[in-house]
Amino acid sequence: MANITLALSSSTLFQLTRKPTSRFTPRIEAMASTTKSRTKVVPAVIVGGGRVGKALNDMGNGDDLLVKRGEPVPLDFEGPILVCTRNDDLDAVLEFTPKPRWNDLVFFQNGMLEPWLESKGLGNADQVLAYFAISKLGEPPVDGITDTNPEGLTASYGKWASAVADRLHAGGLTCKVLDKEAFQKQMLEKLIWISAFMLVGARHPGATVGRVEKEYRSEVSSLIAELATAAAAEKGLVFEGAMEDRLCAYSRAVAHFPTAVKEFKWRNGWFYSLSEKAIAEGKPDPCPLHTAWLKELKVV
Template sequence: MACSASASQAFTIVGGGRVGQAIADMGSGSDVVVGRGQRVEGPPGPIVVCTRNDDLQAVVDATAPERRQDLVFIQNGMLQPWLDARGLGENTQVLVYFAVAKKGDKPTDGKTDVNPEGLTAAYGKHAQAVADRLHSAGLSCKVLGKADFQRAMLEKLVWISAFMLVGAKHKATVGQVEVEHKGEMAALISELCAAGAAELGVGLAGGEVERLLAYARSVAHFPTAVKEHHRVKTVYQ
C-alpha cells in the first residue's frame, strides 16, 4: 500500500525510548530524534513528544517559542489543564492505545472485542499527520473533534486511574482485576466518568464500562501500580 505524503512527512521526535523509536521506525528515515537535555530542533511539522509526564516542562523549555505550536503530546493523563496554563491548549494530543513491549519491537494495536476498529485517537493541527504515520504501520488512529476527544481522553484517564488503583489494592494484574473484581471496577468507572464529565462539561457517549473492561482484556498481562498515576497527577499543578 502506498504511503500518503503525510505518512512520509519528516517528524521531530523527542525521546528515543520504546514509543519514540517505534514511531521513528514507521517513518521514511528522515525523522530527527532528540534526546534528553538537547535543544528541540528539526524539520517543519510535528514535534512528537515521547517522554514521561514529568519531563514535559523541560521539553517545552527546550523548544523555541515559534515552534511550540508544533508540539504533539502523547502522554497518559488529562494534560489539558497543564497545556492551557502554558498557552498550549490547542496543541495536538494523541491518546495512545498501542503497546510496545521493548525497544525495537513492533507495536501491538489496542483493538478490543468491543472496539475492533481500535481506540487510538488524535486531535489538533497535526492529528492527521500522526494518524497517517500510524496507519502506514498498520495501526489504527481516529482523528476526532475537540468534544469527542475530551470524552475519549477522560475514558483513558479513568481506565488508568481505576485499574491501577484497584490492581495495586489487590496486588493483581490488569486481567485479574477485570475477571475477579469486575463489580468493583464497574462501579468505580461509572463514578469517575460521571464526575469527570461534569467537570469537563461534556456528555458521556454511553458504554464506558464495557469499553474499558474490554480494553483491560486486551492487555490482561499488564501489571498494575500507582507510580505512573502519581506522575499523571503532576500535570494538574
Template sequence: MANLTTTTSISSLWYHSHSTKPNSLLNLKSKLQSYPSSTSRAPTTSMAATTATKVIPSIIVGGGRVGKALQQMGAGEDLLVKRGEPVPIDFPGPILVCTRNDDLDAVLQSTPQSRWNDLVFFQNGMLEPWFESKGLGDADQVLAYFAVAKLGEPPIDGITDTNPEGLTAAFGKWGSAVADRLRAGGLSCKVLEKEPFQKQMLEKLIWISAFMLVGARHPGATVGAVEKDFRSEVGSLISELASAAATEKGIVFEEGVEERLCAYARAVSHFPTAVKEFKWRNGWFYSLSEKAIAQGKQDPCPLHTAWLKELNIVQ
C-alpha cells in the first residue's frame, strides 16, 4: 500500500509516482507507429513472462515507480503514456492511471471522453467528490497496498498480521484484469463489489489521516512510533473518524478497525509522518466538520479539528 522513495517522504505512501516532463504528440505517434504487432513482439523479461496468467494489454498513464512496475507485470504489450501526453482512442483495454492526485484533471483532459469508462485509478485518498464532479460515477479504482522502493525494482506486497492474505483490492469493470496483472507480478489482489470496496477505501483514508496527524503532533515520530507510543491518541482519532465516515456514507464497518489499521502501521513502521495532500485526505473529514457546523450541528470530528488547528493546518 505504500511506495517508498529514496527520501522516504510521506507523499510516497502507497503508490504516488513521479513522471517526467510531457513529450509531444509527434513522439506519441511515433511510439504507436513503432509498437510491435501481436505477431511480431520481441521476447520480454517482464515479471509476467514466465507465468500462465493472461495479462490484458493496457495503457499505463504515469512513468513513475508504480507505472513502471505495472508495465513490468505485463507481457511487453502495454503502452506507457507519460504525464501530459494524449491517451490514444484506438488502443483497447484498461487505462491504468498512476499519477499524483493533483494531475488527475490533466489526465482526464488528455483522455478521449469515449474512453473515460476504461480509466482505472490507483490514487490514494478520497476521490469520490472528484469523480462526481467529473461525471465519472462509480469509476474503477485500485487500493494498492504494495511498496515500490525504487524505480525499476519489483514491488513488495503489503500484508499484515491481521490480513496475511494481503490488502490490495480492485473495483470496477476492469477489476479482474487488474487483479490478474498484479498476481502475475507476484502480488495479492482481491476484486470487491462497491460496498466492501468503499469500506476498505475509507479505512485506508482513516489510516493515513489519523496516523499522519498524530505523528505531526510529535515531530520526528514514525508511523511505528505513533502505533507504539501514542496508541491512545491515534486510537481515539481512528474511532472518531470512523464514526464520522460511517454516518456520512451510511455504512457499518466490520469490527476491529483500530486493530487492522494499527497492524498496517506495524507493517510500515519506518514510514515518516506528515499531513500532506490535505484536499484528498484529512480535508474530507474537515469538510464534514464544516458542513455540520454550518448547519448548527455538533462537529462530528472535534478531536481532528482541534489538532488541525493546533498545527495551523486550518484556521
C-alpha cells in the first residue's frame, strides 16, 4: 500500500480523491488528508518523561529527544529544550545541561520562578503558562478553554515562544505568544489561582477545584483579591479587570482537579515572603488572610 501511494502523482491522487475508481481509494484519501494536516514541529529536547513531557513528545513529529531524570542534555541537538520536571528538580536540570545551551531552555513549571531564574542568570528565560490538564500519563491534555476566555489561556514567552505555540497547536491546544510584561501579568494571575484555590481547598478536605469554586466562592474570592493586591503592589503593575471571573471560569474547566498546598517555596511561599518582609519592616501584613489560613493548616 505504501508503494502504491508513493508512485501516484499529485494529479492522480486528486483524481482518485474526487472520483473513486478502486478499492484502495478511501485509504489513499485518508493518508493524503493526514499528511496535509500534519503540522511541522521544531524538534526539541524534552526534559522529563512525566505527564507533560510525554504529551509534548506525542505532539512532535517523532524527531524529539526525550531526556529522563539524571540524563545529560546534549550540546549538539539544536532547538528548544522543554523542561517539564518538578520545580525542585530544576537545579539538577541545569547541572545536566551544558551552559552554552541554557539560552534554549523553556520552563513549563507552575509557580513563581523569577527569584530562582534571576539567581541563575536566567532572568529572561523562556517560559510557558500551561493552562491545560493531564489527569494520567498518556492521556490527552484537556485545554483550559473557558467561557470568559474561549481563545484559551495557555501562553508562551521568549526566543522559542512561537515554536512552542506551534507544537501545542499541533496537539490540538491553544497557545498565544506574549511579550515580557503581558506574560508576567498572566504568570502572576496563574500563581494567584493555584495559591488561592489550593489553600482554600486544603481547608476543606477532599474538595476539588470545582467544589471550591462552587461551594466556597466567598472564601476564594477574598483570597484572590488579597493576593492580587499584594502582587500588584510588589511588582508595580495593574492587572486586567475581572480576574476573579477568569480564575473561577478556569476552575470550572478543570473542576476535577484535587486541591492541596504543595511546592510551597514556588507557590504560596512567595506571598508568605511578602508578609514576612512587611512584618520585619514594621508594616502591616499585606496578606493577613493568607497567613492566617497557612497557620491554621500548620503549613507555616
